[in-house]
Amino acid sequence: MAQIREYIPIVGQSVIEDLQLLADRLRGKIIQHINSTAVGGGVAEILNRMVPLLKELGVDTRWDLIKGGEQFFEVTKKFHNALHGRKESITQRDFDIFMDASSKNIEEVVITGDIVFVHDPQPIVLVKKKSDNKWIWRCHIDVSNPNQKVWNFLKEFIGKYDSVVFSAPSFSQPLPIRQFLISPSIDPLSDKNKDLPQETIDVVLRKYGISKDKPILTQISRFDRLKDPVGVIEAYQQVKRYIDCQLILAGGAAVDDPEGIEVLEEVKEKAKKDRDIHILLLSQNDIEINALQRASTIIIQKSLKEGFGLTVSEALWKAKPVVASNVGGIPLQIKHKYSGLLCHSIDGAAFAIKQLLNSPEYAKKLGENGREHIKNNFLLTRHLREYMLLFLSLYHQGDVVYL
Amino acid sequence: MAELREAKEPFRFHTRLHLTELTGFKAGTLEQLLFLIKKVPGSSIYHHTHRFLQQHQYLSPEPPNDFAYWVTEVMGEDELGEKLASIDTIQYHAIRNLRERIVFTIDDHLKKSSSAKLKFSRKDEEFCFMKSVSFIVPTAYIAVNLKQFAETLEKVTFDSIYFHIFESRLRLERSSNDFSNWIENSLGDKKLANDISRFDPYTQTLENLKKILIRIVKKRIEE
Numbered sequence: 001m002a003q004i005r006e007y008i009p010i011v012g013q014s015v016i017e018d019l020q021l022l023a024d025r026l027r028g029k030i031i032q033h034i035n036s037t038a039v040g041g042g043v044a045e046i047l048n049r050m051v052p053l054l055k056e057l058g059v060d061t062r063w064d065l066i067k068g069g070e071q072f073f074e075v076t077k078k079f080h081n082a083l084h085g086r087k088e089s090i091t092q093r094d095f096d097i098f099m100d101a102s103s104k105n106i107e108e109v110v111i112t113g114d115i116v117f118v119h120d121p122q123p124i125v126l127v128k129k130k131s132d133n134k135w136i137w138r139c140h141i142d143v144s145n146p147n148q149k150v151w152n153f154l155k156e157f158i159g160k161y162d163s164v165v166f167s168a169p170s171f172s173q174p175l176p177i178r179q180f181l182i183s184p185s186i187d188p189l190s191d192k193n194k195d196l197p198q199e200t201i202d203v204v205l206r207k208y209g210i211s212k213d214k215p216i217l218t219q220i221s222r223f224d225r226l227k228d229p230v231g232v233i234e235a236y237q238q239v240k241r242y243i244d245c246q247l248i249l250a251g252g253a254a255v256d257d258p259e260g261i262e263v264l265e266e267v268k269e270k271a272k273k274d275r276d277i278h279i280l281l282l283s284q285n286d287i288e289i290n291a292l293q294r295a296s297t298i299i300i301q302k303s304l305k306e307g308f309g310l311t312v313s314e315a316l317w318k319a320k321p322v323v324a325s326n327v328g329g330i331p332l333q334i335k336h337k338y339s340g341l342l343c344h345s346i347d348g349a350a351f352a353i354k355q356l357l358n359s360p361e362y363a364k365k366l367g368e369n370g371r372e373h374i375k376n377n378f379l380l381t382r383h384l385r386e387y388m389l390l391f392l393s394l395y396h397q398g399d400v401v402y403l
Numbered sequence: 404m405a406e407l408r409e410a411k412e413p414f415r416f417h418t419r420l421h422l423t424e425l426t427g428f429k430a431g432t433l434e435q436l437l438f439l440i441k442k443v444p445g446s447s448i449y450h451h452t453h454r455f456l457q458q459h460q461y462l463s464p465e466p467p468n469d470f471a472y473w474v475t476e477v478m479g480e481d482e483l484g485e486k487l488a489s490i491d492t493i494q495y496h497a498i499r500n501l502r503e504r505i506v507f508t509i510d511d512h513l514k515k516s517s518s519a520k521l522k523f524s525r526k527d528e529e530f531c532f533m534k535s536v537s538f539i540v541p542t543a544y545i546a547v548n549l550k551q552f553a554e555t556l557e558k559v560t561f562d563s564i565y566f567h568i569f570e571s572r573l574r575l576e577r578s579s580n581d582f583s584n585w586i587e588n589s590l591g592d593k594k595l596a597n598d599i600s601r602f603d604p605y606t607q608t609l610e611n612l613k614k615i616l617i618r619i620v621k622k623r624i625e626e
Contacts, residue, residue, distance in 0.1 A: 012560070014558060014559055014560040014563075017542070017543075018418055018420060018540075018542075018562065021418075021542070022420070022538075022540070145527075166425060169425060169531035169533060170429075170527060170529070170531055172425035172427050172429075174427050178424060179424065179425040179426075179427065180422055180423065180425065181423040181424070181425050181533060182422075182423075326527075327527070385420060386422060389420055389421070389422045389536075389538055390422060393536060398536075399444065399446040399534060399535065399536050399537065400536075400537050400539065400575070401536065401538045401539070402539050403538050403539065403540045
């Protein structure tokens with residue numbers, strides 16, 4: 001695990017000094033993060049990096065998990081899809097299952113934080129335990145067009161928090177509490193993002209039978225319908241008519257995502273006749289994901305909905321040209337034709353991929369611009385700073401705060 | 404030699420760190436945009452006219468304010484976008500005056516262009532009003548003469564430069580930027596103070612701005 005001083009060569013000494021200034025002002029406060037999974041998915045990934053660094057800076061930070069059985073996670077997956085605007089049949093029984101598990105968690109989870117930082121809908125009901133401490137709800141989901149039945153159910157709990165955090169401006173909703181915009185981040189020193197020697201990349205390509213002789217298109221994502229892996233195959237097929245290339249669809253599975261296996265089967269079915277399509281189920285193998293991204297000619301992220309799309313940040317950090325949907329937090333990362341290409345459809349994605357494959361210099365420039373943008377705005381150090389400012393904001397009113 | 408002159412008061416470098424707060428207000432037409440620009444807090448006008456400076460420290464691919472970008476890219480009103488982008492922010496010493504200028508520019512355009520009122524943005528491309536919450540923190544860096552000042556400029560963050568040049572002048576309504584104020588009042592060097600306050604920082608990236616400041620100060624030391 002990297003230490004805070006190891007970020008100095010990337011972001012500069014003064015940025016780290018600023019973090020220490022803020023951490024000093026949080027002395028004596030206990031920050032307690034609560035979510036539903038320790039591994040898999042963006043939330044766990046960020047907390048795994050962030051919690052040790054906050055501790056190193058001197059901020060007393062803890063991380064607790066709620067529990068939930070198969071039924072609970074099936075319901076929360078339905079909530080997740082419905083909040084993303086997908087059609088889901090939500091019944092009273094679903095709400096009952098959710099509340100039953102939540103009641104058990106209320107009994108079992110011990111609240112120790114002066115600031116309790118709850119991530120996503122799964123633990124949201126814990127706010128019933130709020131006393132004179134501060135509570136933040138961190139929504140990692142694209143709720144720009146949520147299913148109203150689920151949103152109204154959750155809103156009752158959201159209103160009890162002190163502040164809520166969204167990942168993109170369009171997710172903002174009319175709410176009686178303060179709302180902040182904080183984008184997630186990537187860790188440039190993690191196994192998923194650190195520099196790799198070419199031989200490590202070659203070993204991974206050989207392991208999965210991927211050729212270096214033709215362009216590689218890659219989408220790294222959980223096998224989830226909202227990531228549209230089938231749409232990616234269709235876009236690839238359109239490109240393949242004109243340019244011989246390969247497609248990698250690679251991703252892991254999270255404990256709180258029971259739908260993943262079903263989607264994986266649909267993808268395999270769609271791809272079965274084409275030996276240039278590589279479907280890889282990688283469970284938490286960050287070095288391999290890093291290697292696949294670095295080996296790629298173009299990275300695709302053709303999501304139908306996206307909380308933020310950290311895989312886009314990862315790709316841009318590696319200076320890769322990216323073709324991605326104009327949804328969720330992706331337009332914050334990609335300025336169309338400047339740091340990548342945005343699309344709205346399968347046809348649009350295919351056209352953009354062909355453009356980039358045929359114009360490697362243009363593709364290179366987009367990747368370089370993208371890397372600079374990520375360096376300035378989406379690295380873990382910026383995220384640490386904003387979280388500490390968020391904690392401090394709970395104790396200060398007004399738009400100009402002197403610390 | 405200018406660098407030997409000791410300041411009456413040392414210059415304490417501060418930094419400004421910010422959080423973005425979402426207001427929940429969204430505009431899908433130019434009339435809604437105009438209505439909300441009149442209504443939102445000053446910190447929202449400040450945010451949308453200054454965000455680009457900190458997001459693009461090294462290069463600036465967008466027009467220098469969010470209103471201009473949205474009007475051009477989403478609403479397709481290039482002429483209005485150009486007028487908004489070219490508002491000379493450095494002329495304004497208070498947010499309320501800047502807001503009045505933006506309101507006048509949009510209002511004037513709507514009066515002259517009847518078709519502009521008929522345009523709607525897509526639902527997912529509405530203009531979302533945000534505001535900046537600034538946290539101002541003193542740093543450990545202090546300068547008591549020009550030489551130290553130039554050396555410290557090399558070390559401080561872009562956030563610190565940003566605070567002393569932009570935020571203190573417009574948001575805190577000080578008469579000039581902090582560097583010019585200190586150089587004139589504490590070091591008594593009116594010429595250098597003027598040299599710094601004369602150029603338009605809004606047309607520079609923060610990286611360039613830092614380089615220019617260091618160059619101007621070093622040149623003065625050598626004179």
